[in-house]
Amino acid sequence: MKTAVEITESGARNNEAGFTLLETAIAMVLLAIIALGIASVFFFAARNNVSAGDRQLAMAVAQQRMEQLRDLAFTDANLSATGGTSATVIRAGRNYVVQTTIVDSNVVNGAATTKTVTVRVTPWSDGSTWAQTVSSVFGAVIMVSQRTAQTVGPNRAL
Numbered sequence: 001m002k003t004a005v006e007i008t009e010s011g012a013r014n015n016e017a018g019f020t021l022l023e024t025a026i027a028m029v030l031l032a033i034i035a036l037g038i039a040s041v042f043f044f045a046a047r048n049n050v051s052a053g054d055r056q057l058a059m060a061v062a063q064q065r066m067e068q069l070r071d072l073a074f075t076d077a078n079l080s081a082t083g084g085t086s087a088t089v090i091r092a093g094r095n096y097v098v099q100t101t102i103v104d105s106n107v108v109n110g111a112a113t114t115k116t117v118t119v120r121v122t123p124w125s126d127g128s129t130w131a132q133t134v135s136s137v138f139g140a141v142i143m144v145s146q147r148t149a150q151t152v153g154p155n156r157a158l
Helices: 003-014 021-070 129-138
Strands: 086-092 094-110 110-125 139-148
Touching: 021 086, 021 094, 021 110, 021 139
Parallel strands: none
Antiparallel strands: 086 094, 094 110, 110 139
């Protein structure tokens, strides 16, 4: 005679089929697809962190250039209206192109009283054309400042 425990154990063994090879292969393919998606997001995030660092350093380079121009006297030859000058600066092992444009904004009696100074810094880290185009569009930092002459106007006394 069989006991209740023996009947239950033998009945459970007959119903167990386990995973088939096909089910295991499908699960592996689904996990591989999910892992590839997660890996691509990881690499995208890592690339954007590098771009953010480039933009941060570009902002520091632009601020430094703007401070150099602010230290000059209004009549200094380096603050004369230009079509734009370009220079390459290396910071933290990365290249940055600094474009400086100075425009006489307000001219009274042939003398400029206001100058608009524009400094554009573009990260130039990667040598490929695609990376340079993308970084020049999305990674460039532009600072604009206006300088005025320190002259007394006609309606003010010295």
